[in-house]
Amino acid sequence: MSSVRGEFSSRFGFIMAAAGSAVGLGNIWGFPTQTASNGGAAFVLVYLVLAFCLAYPALMAELVIGRHGQANAVSSLKKIAPNQPKAAFVVGFGGIICAGLILSFYAIVAGWMLSATLSPIAEISQLSATATWLNTQSLGRDLIFTAIFIMMTIAIISKGVENGIEKWSKRLMPALLGILAALIAYVLTQDGAEAGLKAYLVPDFSQILNPDLLVSALGQAFFSLSLGTSVMIIYGSYISKQENLVSLGAYVTLIDVLIAFVAGLLIIPAMYVAQEQGVQIFSETGALLSEDTLVFQVLPALFNSMGDIGYLVALAFFALMSIAALTSSISMLEAPVSYTVENFGMNRLQATWIIGGLISIISFVIVFNFSTLFGFVISLTTQFGQPLIGMLCCIFVGWMWSRHKLLTEIQMGYGDVEHSVFWKIWPWYIKFVCPIAIALVFFNSL
Template sequence: MSAVRGEFSSRFGFIMAAAGSAVGLGNIWGFPTQTASNGGAAFLIAYLVLAFCLAYPALMAELTIGRHGQANAVSSLRKISNNLLQKRFAFVVGFGGIICAGLILSFYAIVAGWMISATLEPIATLVGSESSSTWLSEQSLSRNLIFTAGFIILTVAIISRGVENGIEKWSKRLMPALLTILFALIIYVMMQEGAMTGLKAYLVPDFNSILDPELLVSALGQAFFSLSLGTSVMIIYGSYISKKENLVSLGAYVTLIDVFIAFVAGLLIIPAMYVAQAQGVEIFSATGELLSEDTLVFQVLPALFDGMGTIGLFVGFAFFALMSIAALTSSISMLEAPVSYAVERFDLGRVKATWLIGTIIALVSFTIVLNFNVLFGLVIALTTKFSQPILGLMCCLFVGWIWYRNSLLNEIQQGCPEVASSLFWKIWPWYIRFICPIAIGLVFVSSLLG
């Protein structure tokens, strides 16, 4: 074991880091496009309810496992296991989450690479370098490999500096930058023609679709993905929280920020779609359905920015910088999951472990880039559709069925004595035992059938 474990130095630092992990492409790209294709505000309401009623309790399960274990995901799960069989199960769940995080990072880095090249493209246009601008804007092997590698190096550089000087310091810088750009863009888009129609579509619910099972399943899936559940990340971030901290309120802040940013991103993306529509870019079919979720960010919105002239260059720059920052704060958490394990299990130095794992992940990313049509969709489906819900479910089973109720509640009570007298926390272990696994199982089965 390494001599001194890292720890977040402040509440604010933890909240920024965990919210940074949660707030990613899932919020700024996934949530608004899902909302637009699933009945607007009805999806928003379902998402809000499910995020607080199901995803928050599951997030608390993962944070509590980590804070109790004060170790990487595998060791933390082992500490609450009572026999050899359970310890084996702990390894499967913890190590499975670590692999899942690494695989998510390997496709996330490719998408983030596109975001960074799209951020640089307006700069190349502004300085008049047409050849660079064309290279940056077109899909090519060289561009994709270079920017994927660049993004992984950036992630490695932050993680190799450790918890306080790496994760915490950079999350504290990047998250406020993300919020500033997001709000500046919203103000700009709201002033354009067509924005109000978009706002109405986003905020006025069609109550007929709110109980549509497909909508509920998508909303729950989105809530779990967005809180980075089932990837060991929240276990490892939980392990860096001091015993004096109030875990209950920390988890609530993270959920609130995650939901808030998804909501606010909707205020940007959905009105922007209607602004684009007003400017003649085709977004919706004659029956009002979103034409394509995949092309929205890389074709529809850039077409909108192009139509704005020079100011569009600045808006495009800000938009893709926002996406790149959101991706970076999530990717550092995905790398921390395997790195913390390697450091503690094999007694490797942090810098060495980070570069080693970063290199392995880069090799996986390159393999995906080189076999894009076959592997890209496959890795996304494997991690987000299968592994995340299954591992998230297993974490709930661990806390609900294996961890002794008293020891579990004792852990949460440290730093939050009110838990002892709260009805919610009396019910919570049952929730984690029955309701969360059933709900996650439902999402999983429906996504298999869907």
Template sequence: MSTSRGGFSSRLGFILAAAGSAVGLGNIWGFPTQTATNGGAAFVLVYLVLAFCLAYPAFMAELLIGRYGQANAVTSMQKMSRTQWQKHFAFIVGFGGIVCAALILSFYGILAGWMMSFAIEPVTSLLGFNQGSTWLTSQSIARNLIFTALFMLLTISIIRKGVEEGIEKWSKRLMPMLIGLLILLIIYVFTLEGAAEGFSAYLNPDISRVFEPGLLISALGQAFFSLSLGTSVMIIYGSYISKKENLVSLGAQVTLIDVSIAFLAGLLIIPSMYVAQSQGVAIFSDDGSLISGPNLVFDVLPTLFDGMGAIGLFVGFGFFVLMSIAALTSSISMLEGPVSFAVERHDVDRKKATTYVGLGIFALSALIVLNFDLLFGLVIAISTVYGQPMIAMLCCVFVGWIWHRSDILEEIKQGNDTVQDTLFWKIWPWYTKFVCPSAIAIVFWHSL
């Protein structure tokens, strides 16, 4: 591995960084919201199946591309190409993932800014700054621009420091904090009236709903979004992994951590909804649909925290700090994709590239803020509902149909020299070649 590129200094460093990328608002904000919208436990069951049967094989494909290429997404995929049309195809797929990452970060920064403003609100309330508290929790262009800018500055400052001193060091700090806060909040919510009903709704699936097209599409999109697939992120992270590491076990560990934290997030949010409902807050409409939808954590949970009295200020502070940390662990990975492309393809200094790319994405965020009703939902749909599954599917096509099987085996054997005798190698190559692209394409087609 080239020392100029940097890399993860340890196995734990990669696991926490990759898990940090995977564990973000997609898990703690998106997953519980999707669960509540799509039948509770039925969605959880489908999500778990798709995460391991489709997302994990695609995740492995992206890690392998990156470690083989030892470069950004475009260069890594072009190294696998043997003909000119393959190189053009590699550029389209690799650059498409980079664009997808930039689009996600543009709306992600806005959401993360909301989390930061809601995290500060309990402090201003405790100090008696009621007008400031109202401003922090009310939608306004000024608030959105200020906090989006603050969040992007945090992200830029970490990425400017590189892989080991930036991404790895901060992932090691933030991920334990995130998991600890999540568990403490779950324990507290479970002591409240109404939590048991929410627990039951979360864990008892209605099997009749698991084949609903809308539920399948949502679950697949959630699985790909939460694992950062189709964004070039896992390709670039894979390029920073030592050749001595066992990629099969690494990929499985990251997938397991991601799914586990999504599951834990559901254990916090869904029971919290029913606790709020027991306190008189309207959660579901008469037809059983979720009232707040994507605004669940901003509408329902603050009301819940208010009903707790003085302790609610501290619980609310802890929850939104948790959300802010989750957002930051993902945003640093999404910025790294475009930055690595600028550094390696155009020979731009890392600090300059990070600043310019970060400011460019913030400009896009500002455009969304100024045209919120028109652009916010559109950018989310383009990048997460359509872009990510499509790019991830094409990565599977690339590994399955363009990259030679013998070359793939040689790459996996580095760090796992007996892999050809394992169940993984007997299943994964043909599974990635036929099953993953076909299944993703079918679900994608239904979504259209």
């Protein structure tokens, strides 16, 4: 690989970066909310099945495309299907557009996290007017903190692969895990936590085949693993040819699923603790109230009930959310930046600021038209764009790439793969099962 493109310097660095991309607000904000909205433990069970049966094989397809191509998503897809340049462009560039649109709404939510992180500091400093402003959704607050978050993302991506993405992922991911563990230990000691654990861990099997639940679980699995956005194709292109892709993909999937599950151990019991203290969580019909803003309405009420210690718990929790958002946003910005650098000859710093500026403009448009565009962009990208593009990547690997060349690529880091259980199952699975299963869930969502 050319040193100009950059490369992850270690196996640990890639796992932390890829897991950082996968582990974000989708796990800690989205997954618990989806769980609470879709049957609790039944959703968790379906999510776990789909993560390993559909998301992991699709993740492997994207990683192997990237490492073989050693380039951005469009160029990598063209290398495995040279006779289908238009199709390769549509799929690769579609993923890049999807990543940019996700970052545009993601930056808004991450901005809420940043303002919520500063709020307890303002309270402790007795700046009550500032704290109220930080806690109240407004045009000014949302524009300011969205811009701050995007600039933080730009600052990391402009440093490149090893000194930017890898360096900060190694720092942020362990910090995220430490804060998460401490918060879970605290919440599980509170009244009401036991009821939350029961709702989270004991499934109602009658809900498992609910079409809405299936669509939500598949979308969540793809969203949390950053599939269908060209992100994992790009990260795959930065992996050394000597690395074992099969185990790397498995590690990333396991870490992603584990943190989503562990995040649920925090949020779902916390909801029931808040309910025990008089906060209304569900409507009279049993529907979850305030889905998109759950953590900003329910959890602050819980933190306020804790007295002075609540300020520190709130600070730790929203700092955790901000870290999770940043580890994912850097991968989403990398997808369009790498394409711009390699296709237009720009230097990385210039490309990062231009792409970051364009995404900022889209974010600001969403903020100005929040009620119309925010939910629409989320649905467009996570429920439709990502599964569709992920399915097309599976088709590229399964139908347009010769089995021999595919085996040769994987053998570079796993010489005995031909005799493994993975190789006996994955090639035909990615060719038939994944596209059909994803298509069925996708068309059902239409």
